[in-house]
Amino acid sequence: MVSSIVEKNDNSYIKKEISFDIIHPFKEDTTTNSYICFDTRLSYKTDNSFMLTKKDFVITDVDLSETNYEGPGFSIYSFESKINKDIEIIVIEALADIGTNWYYIILLNKNNLVDKFYIKEPRSNSEITQIKDFVSIFFKNTILIFKFKKDKIAKYSKVPADLQSDLEYVYIEKKLNL
Numbered sequence: 001m002v003s004s005i006v007e008k009n010d011n012s013y014i015k016k017e018i019s020f021d022i023i024h025p026f027k028e029d030t031t032t033n034s035y036i037c038f039d040t041r042l043s044y045k046t047d048n049s050f051m052l053t054k055k056d057f058v059i060t061d062v063d064l065s066e067t068n069y070e071g072p073g074f075s076i077y078s079f080e081s082k083i084n085k086d087i088e089i090i091v092i093e094a095l096a097d098i099g100t101n102w103y104y105i106i107l108l109n110k111n112n113l114v115d116k117f118y119i120k121e122p123r124s125n126s127e128i129t130q131i132k133d134f135v136s137i138f139f140k141n142t143i144l145i146f147k148f149k150k151d152k153i154a155k156y157s158k159v160p161a162d163l164q165s166d167l168e169y170v171y172i173e174k175k176l177n178l
Contacts, residue, residue, distance in 0.1 A: 016083070016140075017138050017139070017140045018081050018083050018084050018087070018138065018139040018140070019081060019083070019136070019137075019138055020079035020080060020081045020087070020089055020136075020137040020138065020139070021079075021081070021082075021136070022079070022080040022081065022082065023077055023078070023079055023080075023131065023132050024037050024038070024077065024078045024080070025037070025075070025076070025077055025078075026040075026042065026076035026077065026078065028073075034050075035050075035074070035076045037076070037077075037078045038078075039054055039055045040052070040053070040054050040078060040088070040090070041053045041054075042062065042076060042090075042092075045061070046065070047069075048063070048064040048065040048067070048068075048069050049061060049062060049063045049064060049065060050062040050064075052090075052106065054108070054111050055111070057111055059108065059111060059112075059113055060106070060113045060116070062092070062104070062106065062116065064092075064094075064104060067094070067101075067102065067118075069094055069101065071094055071095050071096050071097070071101050072095050072096075072097065073095050074092050074093060074094055074095060075093040075095060075126065075131070076090065076091070076092050076093070077090070077091045077093070077131055078090055079091060079137050081139075084139075086109055086110050087107070087108070087109055087139065088107075088108045089105065089106070089107055089108075089137055089144075090105070090106040090107075090108070091103055091104075091105055091131065091135075092104040092105075092106070093126060093131065095126060098125070098127065098156070099123065099124065099125035099126050099127055099154050099156065100123040100124055100125070100126045100154070101123070102118055102119065102120045102123070103118065103119040103120075103123075104116070104117075104118055104119075105117050105118075105119060107144065107176070114176060115174070115176060117174070119146065119172060121157055121158055121159055121160055122148045122153045122154075122157045122159045122163075122170055123153070123154050123156075123157040124148075124152050124153060124154055124157075125154040125155075125156075129152045129154075133149065133152055134148060134149055134152040134153075135147065135148055135149075136149075142175055142176050142177075143173050143174070143175055143176070144173070144174040144175075144176055145171060145172070145173050145174075146171065146172040146173075146174075147169045147170075147171055148169060148170045148171075148172070149168065149169060150165070150167075150168055150169060150170060151168075153170070
């Protein structure tokens with residue numbers, strides 16, 4: 001179960017939005033053929049698959065083979081919250097010859113896999129935009145929200161018309177079964 005801060009307001013309880021604003025990059029370790037961020041490790045199994053471990057405990061296999069990805073590599077990030085330390089969101093950014101090809105999201109609650117999925121659009125040009133300037137991640141009630149800054153979306157990216165948006169952001173919402 002995901003916990004959140006509950007705030008008392010006029011005798012009623014309101015769940016606050018949890019922001020995942022602590023971002024740590026994974027470092028590539030070529031000697032162990034893996035990416036590491038503190039006690040979380042993604043170790044290559046094949047060119048397009050990893051084994052995800054945390055504190056040497058196997059969490060899940062990450063199979064990216066359906067994309068037939070042949071790009072130059074990955075940038076991988078851990079998103080965490082000051083409010084809820086149990087939740088970790090791992091973002092695998094598949095780099096392309098120019099910019100970003102797609103994102104793969106892994107959501108963990110402590111050492112348990114909650115969900116994993118692709119985000120294929122919108123994309124930024126990772127050569128000129130850092131991930132922290134492009135995407136913000138929030139959790140409210142049972143909804144995981146990705147906010148993509150419109151002015152950082154790459155010109156080659158095709159934003160699906162069914163995504164919510166406002167003047168500044170495009171939103172992807174994912175309901176989680178927790």
